[in-house]
Amino acid sequence: MAEQKVKLLGFWVSPFMYRVIWALKLKGIDYEYIEEDIFNKSPLLLQLNPIHKKVPVLIHGDRVICESYVIVQYIDETWPHCPLLPQDPYERAMARFWADFAETKLLMTASIALCGRGEVQERAVKQAMEAVEKIEGVVKGKKLFGGESIGYLDICLGWMSYWLPVWEEVGGMQIIDPIKFPATSSWMNTFLHHPVIGDNLPARDAMIEYFQKRSKDISESDWFEGVIRLHLQP
């Protein structure tokens, strides 16, 4: 099965897609990349991911897997060399717990901070920083969440090292205060400087331009209010 062809459906600036790219690259797995225009979704995407209609989608032989954290674990279990998740069940549970925490408490609040302004942005920044404070406690004393090498949690949180600084710049706000969060800042630097990661990132200028437009569009959309209600504490 492992020798079957691998394809990845993605969008050039998606942090979720990059989790899959990093996992594939770290394991040295060859794959064909298919760029998807998420604003004009192809019949292929709608056929492969009818539930969420999102990227990334991994196609392995005739198997289709969606959702980045499901895909990364699938990759880890199908190609067990260079393991991403720890061997110990408790450590695995901790990696999964913190990946879920960062997704629900940090990623969403940070993206609200990117798009929102005034009081909404202030609340979002405050709550994002509360989340980072917890992450700081987890990474303190470690080179990487995975120890000496990149692991599952590093991959799941990897967006913090590159996307978050872009969002801070575009949104005119700061979440990662290096004085308040020295361990997190150090981790971000270590992660970014890993050759596999550094060689597999979207162009920063293009990202700034993209998020400037995207954040404006989102803030003006009807559904942004709903996102705020769902993900931001009052």
Added chain:
Amino acid sequence: MAEEVKLFGKWASPFCCRIEVALKLKGVEYEYIEEDMLNKSPALLNYNPVHKKIPVLVHNGKPIAESLVIMEYIDETWKHNPILPIDPFEKAMARFWAKFIDDKFWALWPGVKKAITSSGEKEREEGIEEAQLHLNALETQLKEKKFFGGEKLGFVEISASLLIWIVVFQEVMGVEILTQEKFPALHKLTQKFVDDDVFKQCVPPWEPLVAYFKAQWGTLAASK
């Protein structure tokens, strides 16, 4: 070393039910500790300082929170009677659908809340329709999938047990949401849980559960 397994839970919680089912399927002995969520114990706050919620499994002093994370931990620690499939692709599918079920359950809650707290009939119906939209999504997907195929209860089915709570909500609200007519696959699934020997031990007794939510929602409606 003697194994010590504790579960901090709330008797009326569907998320705790999942963990009890998983532990019972594996034949793991555990101590159950009931938490008063309005008066959380120092132990709970110590074991789950991040979310301060139940369920929390404590295995030989080490705490694990979040029901799906706990279920995977149980499956990886006590390897007999596997809950998750062995094949990586089947496992990926199980993880995907369990998360989908969770997302839909939380998504239908605003609709249910609207139905409980609204004074107007129209608003109440709107709330029910909103909730049914998400149930529809579940019904469509579950009808086509084969994870109810086996006799054994697996990861997805255990996760889906929270659907029983929707049936409870119906009785509390005095309105049918999960009708057999509209949602035959979901209805069949809830019946499977009710008939299963292990589930029967873990699902809370019906009348007290209905009474509990009636009391909770009475407060919710009154506070609006």
